């Protein structure tokens with residue numbers, strides 16, 4: 100008998116509603132859920148791949164233990180795996196100290212309720228300072244700039260895409276990514292709607308992406324010069340008296356005069372040669388932004404993974420403020436997430452702000468950001484002997500060997516560890532170095548709520564997906580796994596009983612805080628949460644919902660499987676602010692200093708050689724979905740895009756092979772000649788390079804591609820956020 104289940108797709112940031120047709124535990128059909136309050140039936144090709152993901156024979160289903168001597172793997176019971184971990188990890192930490200453990204959290208953690216909550220529990224139990232995540236090869240610059248300007252790492256304004264009249268996008272390709280730091284299903288439909296209602300879209304990118312093709316104007320910027328381009332827009336706004344801060348935020352804006360003083364160095368004529376964009380075009384775009392009834396500037400991955408990532412991310416919101424488009428309909432606005440926290444907690448209008456550099460990395464002395472060190476220091480922290488050297492790692496849903504710079508070095512470093520545990524569904528290029536792999540349950544056997552992504556959505560929405568079925572015998576829930584690891588790290592032992600102890604302690608701490616804020620009895624609140632025997636992530640989610648700004652309960656969400664629409668984004672100034680001053684800090688000292696010390700001097704520098712950038716494909720999501728035939732079949736997507744003029748000059752042929760070399764490494768790759776890329780720029784997508792011995796991803800191996808991060812250096816990073824430079828890498832290209 101066919102039954103229907105409704106789920107939020109966990110595969111990317113768009114959070115589409117899925118309609119799953121089930122025969123028992125088997126998915127027979129995947130459709131877009133027409134009744135989903137947000138996605139209204141939209142689905143991309145990755146969504147349908149869930150069926151294949153669920154049945155992938157290469158997935159790790161039971162714990163695996165590696166015999167180091169023979170480099171072979173065997174199945175293990177959960178108790179055996181945890182006993183082994185409990186035997187090894189504490190010994191290493193007792194001998195070498197807590198920092199001997201490094202923890203790395205991969206991108207899928209942000210799409211999954213259990214690690215969103217229990218990674219933190221495990222990290223706190225670990226008491227190591229060596230915490231890392233994919234954030235510093237991705238969006239950390241935006242979190243830093245948003246934190247400095249508005250008060251928290253999640254105080255990120257998102258374009259009010261459904262109401263805007265003008266959208267300026269830099270380094271973003273939402274037709275392929277489906278949106279990032281801007282959660283909205285059906286990005287193609289929403290973008291087309293802007294133009295259909297008479298609005299305008301301008302895409303600034305070295306590559307004429309699908310998004311650029313569907314826009315009104317493509318501005319072929321030189322890679323890594325977004326900050327200079329945006330400050331030339333700021334200079335034009337000031338010099339032509341176009342600055343017009345909205346009345347309702349004007350009294351809260353601090354630092355406009357400092358920005359005016361900085362901007363004078365960035366006249367469009369000065370910047371034009373650096374950015375490769377004519378001064379007239381920059382001025383015109385500035386005037387269009389100022390004149391549009393509403394407008395939003397949005398920067399994404401290309402503005403982050405570059406040497407001026409934080410300054411570029413900051414400049415995006417400076418333009419939004421100066422054109423009167425911050426916190427207004429059709430501009431850049433703040434979501435009000437149903438789970439509260441971050442920018443919705445407390446009385447509003449003031450907070451603790453953000454602090455960075457409370458600790459420095461041991462070897463190179465780089466600061467921490469939001470409690471984690473940049474991944475550019477991970478390999479050296481493993482390799483360099485001395486107190487605090489990382490000797491053991493835990494990875495959760497991550498593949499840093501493919502996603503981090505100087506991948507070959509990190510690969511060697513991981514191989515040198517004394518012990519490694521990976522919580523993962525694949526034995527991939529990274530987890531092949533583990534001693535133990537702990538799999539997670541089927542995504543249909545767990546509840547789902549996007550805590551992080553809902554706070555970046557272009558509409559206020561709350562959707563919970565209940566488990567479709569129970570875990571299979573022999574499976575273990577991810578949150579229980581993370582609690583057991585926390586128990587081992589806390590010294591509570593490895594037995595299963597520790598799950599309740601850790602979970603009860605966690606909810607107890609959270610309830611105490613929430614009850615104090617709400618002025619209620621903790622015991623009463625805890626009784627409500629635990630009334631029906633609920634525990635684990637669902638109990639904590641229920642707490643977050645009940646104490647959130649809408650006072651929802653998890654039961655209400657369960658009764659509404661298509662989601663609850665909480666309305667469009669609304670102006671939130673000044674209560675959204677969490678800066679220490681209670682103001683919008685338009686000129687944070689860290690950023691002002693960086694503009695003076697690095698960005699202004701960069702105006703004398705033009706790189707005339709070839710520059711490498713990345714690119715995104717609709718059917719790919721970083722590295723982890725390449726073992727699904729439905730997504731990798733067809734034409735080879737891991738190719739080197741080269742402009743035809745460059746190809747002629749370099750004697751490259753379409754379909755031929757080229758060697759691409761940087762100061763860090765080199766790769767050999769198939770050439771694809773195209774005029775959709777600016778002359779002087781070449782492009783390779785990330786997430787490929789599935790040819791490592793010991794990985795167990797047969798289909799990915801058939802479509803291995805090359806690992807572009809072999810070319811990236813750990814010495815090139817944005818110093819304000821620690822984010823690696825993965826775009827704008829000088830390279831030389833020659834035919835093979």
Ligand code: SF4
Nearest residue numbers: 108111114115143146
């Ligand atoms: S756009 Fe993202 S969320 Fe929607 S179906 Fe595709 S992968 Fe899933």
